[in-house]
Amino acid sequence: MKRTIYLLACIFCLLQASAQNNDLSWEELQKQYQFPQWYTDARFGIWATIGPQSVPLLGGGWYARHMFMQDVGSQQFGKNAYEYHRKTFGPQSQKGYTEVIHQWKAERLDTDELVRYFKSIGARYIVVHANHHDHFDNFASTYHPWNSVNMGPHKDIVGLFEKSTRKYKLPFGVSSHDDRFLGWWLPAFGADTSGVYKGIPYEGRMTKDDGKGKWWDGYDPAQLYGLPPEKRTPEYEAEVKKNYMLRQQELVTKYNVDLLWVDGYGFPYGNYGKEVFRTLFNNSLKRNGKIDAVGIAKVDKEPMLVKDIEAGVAEEILPYPWDGIFTFTHWFYKEDNPLMHNARSIIELTSDIISKNGNMLLNVELKGDGTIAPDHKEILDDVGKWININNKAIYASKPWVIYGDNLNSCKREIERNIVNADKDNVMKEAQKENFNARTANSAPYGHDEVRFTTHGKNLYIFVLNPATGSIDLPSLGLTSQEHPGKIRSVKMLGSHEKIHFRQDNERLTFDIPDKRPTPYAVVFEVQGAIQ
DSSP: OHHHHHHHHHHHHHHHHHTTSSOOOHHHHHHHOOOOHHHHHHOEEEEEEOSGGGSOSSSOTTHHHHTTOSOOTTOGGGTTHHHHHHHHTOOTTTSOHHHHHHHOOOTTOOHHHHHHHHHHTTOSSEEEEEEOTTOOBSSOOSSOSSBTTTSTTOSOHHHHHHHHHHHTTOOEEEEEOGGGHHHHTGGGGOBBSSSTTBTOBOGGGOOGGGGTTSTTTTOOTHHHHOSOGGGOOHHHHHHHHHHHHHHHHHHHHHTTOSEEEEEEESSTTTHHHHHHHHHHHHHHHHHHSSOOOEEEEEOSSOTTEEEEEETOOOSSOOSSOEEEEEOSSSSSOOOSSOOSOOHHHHHHHHHHHHHTTEEEEEEEEOOTTSOOOHHHHHHHHHHHHHHHHSGGGTTTOBOOSSSEESOOOSOOOSSOOOOSSOHHHHHHHSOTTTTOOOOTTSOOOOTTOEEEEEETTEEEEEESSOOSEEEEEGGGSTTSTTOOOOOOEEEETTOOOBOOEEEOSSOEEEEEOSSOSOSSOEEEEEESSOO
């Protein structure tokens, strides 16, 4: 125990020593930090996810874990992984996750074309997946040999996206999900409980010597999976945390990251993760003369960090920036299930999020070859058309005094839609907003439910499920408690159609034409309501 305490003390001394090299402390950074305008104005970003787990077509977003589980228990989104792996790659005791890594080539990845396309559909910043719970780095990592430059596609995925994002003059971000790998990988140390290969250990128990003659000859599986559970000591786990910190610090400095998003609840590995964010902010300060970077995490009461809500939305207008993250089905591309979201649900969610002072970060599940699946691209095309039509109401928008009117027009789901996550952990750790979002299968909104944003003196009304006819909004009546001004005009964005309206003490009434610029939510610009 004394040795453990001494080792931990040494590590934190090193952290403190690194803080002496002219970097500002967390508290010093806080005194001058303001959320960058590029982020608060953006409102819509694209997150591109790709990795070895993009190769298997079935098995859910945690494929690397579930491929070693004959019984996935409550994590049913991974129920297809074990059998798919056995049939596609071979028995887990002979062909483990290393084979999946080896078969990942990203042979059609064109980051220039992808970033150009993402910008064309309205993205104001780009985020790329840097590492997942599988403990595999998508960049040229000095501190971790299991990375995409050394193996798999032999490409610096993060570096390619960073170069392309700079080319198209967009802020560049990365996501990191690595701090839970020790527990997440535990099934890799098991064995089949039945069948021909019963009792034969999985790949997690292989050693460096087992790689002789194989493609991964010279690499140590223990650096990918971690040591077998019975060999882990406090000293070893402290080294894992230090390695995590060094890898992520290299990530944010080598690629001059503008945004770092981390998974889990709280700082990854506590102070080690906090130190990574400190490096992010100090690096930005040195590069830009001011802190122009964004950190995103599920961390409360940290005024320098954007609040992350996973697959969910805030229930009210928040006074600080936050983001909602969404994906079509799984975080990695899979063909297990029907799409959870379509253009309609993404557009409705975006309208809801920005009305409450948030940003939509939409995940694009790239296929293993680096391309976008055709059915996903159809959705993205439609979302992009809608954003480009209504960009005046989106970019640099601010909330109004309330986020919407005629609320709760459809039945709310009682159960949270928890997918691609450990339900027990979510219910224990996550705040109620996480996984609370509507999906493509949710009951439609009523025809009169709306969301609001503002830009300067203009008020924007998002009619979520428009229908031809008139609509009444009590919040815009002259004597309502929101105190709107006398409205001078109502215009539909993307159209020259004349809009008839009438405002009295009780309500604003205006017509929704039959001919509209989009089949989805329609947006009206109102002048005079904001005085």
